[in-house]
Amino acid sequence: MEIRPDTLPWQDAYKLLIGSVLPRPIAFVSTKNTEGVANVAPFSFFTAICADPMLVCFAPMIRGTDGDKKDTLKNIESTKEFIINIVSEEICEQVNQAATDFAYGVDEFEMVGLTKIDGTTVNVPRVKESLVGLECELFELLHFGDNKGAGSLVIGKVVNVHINDELYENGKINTEKLNPVGRLAGHSYTKAITDTFAIERKR
Secondary structure (H helix, E strand, C coil): CCCCHHHCCHHHHHHHHHHHCCCEECEEEEEECCCCCEEEEEECCEEEEEECCEEEEECCECCCCCCCCCHHHHHHHHHCEEEEEECEHHHHHHHHHHCCCCCCCCCHHHHHCCCEEECCCCCCEEECCCCEEEEEEEEEEEECCCCCCCEEEEEEEEEEEEECHHHEECCEECHHHHCEEEECCCCCEEECCCCCCCCCCCC
8 A cells, every 4th residue: 555645635645654654752841831821731742852962852743723823932942941750650641631732821730740850051941750861952943834734843951951860870760660651553552662672783
């Protein structure tokens, strides 16, 4: 079977994407608007780019309900900073609740019962319950249309990293203790370390 995405409604093209690009790590992105109200929302179109400079990116889509930008994107366009909080299984329920399209200006931290803690180098709160937090300054922002199904690419330069002390061992993060989760298709999540295997590379 072959399918040409440009012949499909955007909703069906989206289903192909999330059903083939997986598992996807989750960026739980905290921001603040110009009035100082905090926002936190999950995005699974998320990955690392490079180490020097340390760059990460995520891609918020235009909202399918009303064709508006996500609150996260609006805030980053205004303040040029954000924090990516890494999602462990222990906070997965709150992260899922934060995916709700709350009205602009609503503090999602309060709505889902997560704790704000001030960032160190950016004027944005991070999620205290998250074991790893990447403080970011906006490095580049690309837009790919204003229609439903389109989106943007937010590239952040990591300027500070928060790691729970129990996770940091010999210069590395203990991923078993981090216990990260990822997104699959539909409403499904996956535990990233439940069934892992190692293959050594030839050098």
